[in-house]
Amino acid sequence: MGKGIFDGLKVADFTWAAAGPIITKQLSDNGATVIKVESFQHPDSIRLGGPFTGDRPGINRSGFFADFHSSKLSIAVNLGHERRAEIIHRLVEWADVVADSFRPGVMAQWGFDYESLRKLNPGVIALSSSLYGADGPWARHPGYGAQGQALAGIHTMTGWPDRDPAMPKGAYSDSVSPRAGMAALAAALIHREKTGEGQQIELSQIETTVKLLQPELLYQQISGREPSRSGNYKEGVIVHGVYPCRGDERWIVIEAGTTAQWDALCEVLGDRAALEAVRHTYGPVGPDGAFCALDAEMAKRTAGWDAFELMARLRQAGVPAGVALKSCDLLEDEVLAQRKHFWPLHHAEMGTLKYNGPAYRFSRTPSELRSASPLLGEHTEDVLTGILGFTREDIDAFRACGLLD
Amino acid sequence: MSSQPLQNGALNGVRVLEIAHLAAAVAGSVLADLGAEVIKIEPPGGEAARGLAPLAELPGGGQVSCAWLAFNTGKKSVCVDLDSPEGLEQFARLAASADIIVSDFERLPISACDILAPLAEKANPQVIWTEILPFGRGGPYEDFPATDSVLQALGGHLFLNGDIDRPPVRIGLPVGVLQGGAEAAAAALMAYYHALRTGEGQRVDISIQECVVWTLLNTTMAWQILELIEMRGGAIRRERANRFYTRCVWPCRDGHIFFGPVGGGGGAAREKSYQALLAWMTAEGAGDPILTAFDWNGDGQFEISQANYDAVTEVISRFISSKTKEELMTRAVASRILLAPISSVGEILGNAQFRARGLFERCDDPQSGLSLEYPARWVRLSRTPLSPLSPPPLAGGDTRTQLAVEALHEKVD
Numbered sequence A: 001m002g003k004g005i006f007d008g009l010k011v012a013d014f015t016w017a018a019a020g021p022i023i024t025k026q027l028s029d030n031g032a033t034v035i036k037v038e039s040f041q042h043p044d045s046i047r048l049g050g051p052f053t054g055d056r057p058g059i060n061r062s063g064f065f066a067d068f069h070s071s072k073l074s075i076a077v078n079l080g081h082e083r084r085a086e087i088i089h090r091l092v093e094w095a096d097v098v099a100d101s102f103r104p105g106v107m108a109q110w111g112f113d114y115e116s117l118r119k120l121n122p123g124v125i126a127l128s129s130s131l132y133g134a135d136g137p138w139a140r141h142p143g144y145g146a147q148g149q150a151l152a153g154i155h156t157m158t159g160w161p162d163r164d165p166a167m168p169k170g171a172y173s174d175s176v177s178p179r180a181g182m183a184a185l186a187a188a189l190i191h192r193e194k195t196g197e198g199q200q201i202e203l204s205q206i207e208t209t210v211k212l213l214q215p216e217l218l219y220q221q222i223s224g225r226e227p228s229r230s231g232n233y234k235e236g237v238i239v240h241g242v243y244p245c246r247g248d249e250r251w252i253v254i255e256a257g258t259t260a261q262w263d264a265l266c267e268v269l270g271d272r273a274a275l276e277a278v279r280h281t282y283g284p285v286g287p288d289g290a291f292c293a294l295d296a297e298m299a300k301r302t303a304g305w306d307a308f309e310l311m312a313r314l315r316q317a318g319v320p321a322g323v324a325l326k327s328c329d330l331l332e333d334e335v336l337a338q339r340k341h342f343w344p345l346h347h348a349e350m351g352t353l354k355y356n357g358p359a360y361r362f363s364r365t366p367s368e369l370r371s372a373s374p375l376l377g378e379h380t381e382d383v384l385t386g387i388l389g390f391t392r393e394d395i396d397a398f399r400a401c402g403l404l405d
Numbered sequence B: 001m002s003s004q005p006l007q008n009g010a011l012n013g014v015r016v017l018e019i020a021h022l023a024a025a026v027a028g029s030v031l032a033d034l035g036a037e038v039i040k041i042e043p044p045g046g047e048a049a050r051g052l053a054p055l056a057e058l059p060g061g062g063q064v065s066c067a068w069l070a071f072n073t074g075k076k077s078v079c080v081d082l083d084s085p086e087g088l089e090q091f092a093r094l095a096a097s098a099d100i101i102v103s104d105f106e107r108l109p110i111s112a113c114d115i116l117a118p119l120a121e122k123a124n125p126q127v128i129w130t131e132i133l134p135f136g137r138g139g140p141y142e143d144f145p146a147t148d149s150v151l152q153a154l155g156g157h158l159f160l161n162g163d164i165d166r167p168p169v170r171i172g173l174p175v176g177v178l179q180g181g182a183e184a185a186a187a188a189l190m191a192y193y194h195a196l197r198t199g200e201g202q203r204v205d206i207s208i209q210e211c212v213v214w215t216l217l218n219t220t221m222a223w224q225i226l227e228l229i230e231m232r233g234g235a236i237r238r239e240r241a242n243r244f245y246t247r248c249v250w251p252c253r254d255g256h257i258f259f260g261p262v263g264g265g266g267g268a269a270r271e272k273s274y275q276a277l278l279a280w281m282t283a284e285g286a287g288d289p290i291l292t293a294f295d296w297n298g299d300g301q302f303e304i305s306q307a308n309y310d311a312v313t314e315v316i317s318r319f320i321s322s323k324t325k326e327e328l329m330t331r332a333v334a335s336r337i338l339l340a341p342i343s344s345v346g347e348i349l350g351n352a353q354f355r356a357r358g359l360f361e362r363c364d365d366p367q368s369g370l371s372l373e374y375p376a377r378w379v380r381l382s383r384t385p386l387s388p389l390s391p392p393p394l395a396g397g398d399t400r401t402q403l404a405v406e407a408l409h410e411k412v413d
Helices: A019-028 A065-069 A086-093 A114-118 A145-152 A172-196 A203-225 A257-271 A270-282 A293-302 A305-318 A325-333 A335-337 A381-387 A392-401 B023-034 B066-070 B085-096 B110-123 B149-156 B175-198 B208-213 B220-224 B267-283 B307-321 B327-334 B347-348 B353-355 B400-413
Strands: A009-013 A033-038 A073-074 A097-099 A125-130 A199-204 A238-245 A252-257 A319-322 A342-347 A351-355 A359-361 B017-019 B037-044 B054-058 B063-065 B076-078 B098-105 B128-133 B202-207 B249-252 B254-258 B337-341 B362-365 B368-376
Touching: A019 A033, A019 A125, A033 A065, A033 A086, A033 A381, A033 B066, A065 A199, A065 A351, A065 B220, A073 A381, A073 B149, A114 A172, A125 A145, A125 A172, A145 A172, A145 B254, A145 B337, A172 A199, A172 B023, A172 B175, A199 A203, A203 B054, A203 B066, A203 B175, A203 B347, A203 B353, A203 B368, A238 A293, A238 B128, A252 A257, A252 A293, A252 B149, A257 A270, A257 A293, A257 A305, A257 A359, A270 A293, A305 A319, A305 B017, A319 A351, A319 B098, A319 B149, A325 A335, A325 B220, A325 B327, A359 B175, B023 B037, B023 B076, B023 B098, B023 B175, B023 B202, B037 B085, B063 B066, B066 B368, B076 B400, B085 B110, B085 B400, B098 B110, B098 B175, B110 B128, B128 B175, B149 B175, B149 B208, B175 B208, B202 B208, B220 B362, B249 B307, B254 B307, B254 B327, B267 B307, B267 B327, B327 B337, B347 B353
Parallel strands: A009 A033, A009 A097, A033 A073, A097 A125, A125 A199, B017 B037, B017 B098, B037 B076, B098 B128, B128 B202
Antiparallel strands: A238 A252, A252 A319, A342 A351, A359 B202, B054 B063, B249 B254, B254 B337, B362 B368
């Protein structure tokens, strides 16, 4: 097997929370040397967010943090210290890529804005990802992906038409924006490879998430009508819904878009006549909260099934179907297992946990999650002496003045 | 070195073939925005995605696919019948000069990929063959039938959305397919970067199921560490490790906002946000003893009783429902309150922040007569700006030039 795609690439990683670290994880899991810069004064905020190993909070115990930091190194430098540049400038000179996801203005306040970075390292690629973007009236307004997904329109398209919109799980802009950020970063690396030129990449996590509604934005302009949530009703198919199965909170998605799929579905569920009789009723939940007769009939027929058995039968018959997997199911899912999606990695405080690997596979240059998430500052000395060329005496002096803990 | 923007995008000179329904079109769209020459290979008469929902009525009659218009700007189109021997020859000729080929499962079944990929590799060993599949390559699951909703379910996201007295509810957008497309653009470029440095081409496959798993953020860790099976929620849900239900979606005068004023984590920013809300409510005479009866965001915030939470929610809710989204957001930005309006589609188009940053770009399409604004400027690259929009191509609009150019290449060789 060959080396990873980014083997030899050097990354100074100032990102935190989720949207930034998920981008730099694509680099580290493909061979790049990614040095995450944090401090004990201001550790990455999601180190303080659970789930914590043993339900006991601790700076090195968050599974939330761990999942986004495989294959990375961590140095702890007090970025509020007046001598911060002594270490950070050398790091920037070393780096091919400098990434951050702070609120706009934070990097500049430390003296690490793009213009300053470029003076130290003209070929550097500087990536900045923030919630609202680097300028505009809301640029410095704090917020998280939970605000991001509301403003980007994900909420408005989720939920039942007769009720308040639902809040989708997760901070959706945190998981959408890294894909866009990674594409832009790869493009900048390609340009640099061809020309030697670096540049600045700047994105708003909300704006990249708005791209998911691009068809709806065009629809609104052409028709003047507002697209909105419709529960699990889907236009243009024979049936599409989420139906109950046997057991506690067991649900299955079933979708039949073609006559052949409908026929096969009727075959599996039995009593074709009963289903055919209400086929024409398929529609969204009414203003009174009533489901259509077809949904009701489907639910009656699926309720006695084991969800996984029904999925297997429907798959065999060529009908798209999927169990609504719970967290525990994902770890046991046979497709994800065969795909080797989860990587068991050992961590000194957290033991062995299964980390999420990437959604892509390269036939010749496989990704590799090389190590578990680093302890805060785990590699400070190794990086400062082994990579940045500082001496033991330098490190002692940095410690004495409080630049290093 | 100059830092002035160039005329050309970062992917200037990169040639992409796209065999698409929706996901690969999204991938092609990202690559075209970044400056690549993207050539759609459509079947004679045009691809099925030209009729993909949502459809809008044109003023002059007829319908147009908004999904197709959305993700096909800045591209060329050739019509090739991939089911004919002649078409396969034409495909191989196009592949010979391509850097990246991207396809998706809704357009090409696995069996067709198995024919086309080797042809492309034979014509061009450096090519990056990219497939967007429901579950990826490598097992019996390659052939499982799937749709976006099925993948929202199998990626674990569906289970977590919707009111608990009804079935789980999907996000009403094909989020898995769309994100699979964006992921494919990133992965194809990573592989192309490798090819550029080493001369080595390869195949890349994307699993949409895995893309959906990546939208959960902490769910798989919460299970492993705490054996926590999160339950779904809608406007009201039990967040994180809370023992009580909190309101996340609040009705206001002209719609809804997202807000988590008290309880259940968030740290110093949440505490300050709550204090700012209190100051505002007090100033407007909407104060109430319950608002300060507990240390709502400090120690013990995870142990609040449901009755106490409901009581404070009642008071806050009354205040929020008297305000408009704009009033709420204006005050939020001024005082750092962590709320956000739930934007309707029209409101996204009018959003002051997006407008100030120049997110939107107008595209005039002489064919349809439409003049539409796209959220086109999704990233800023200081040296290699995104390509300006050009309207989506006519089916086969570039067949003659592209295939003639290929024939010419062959003669020269």
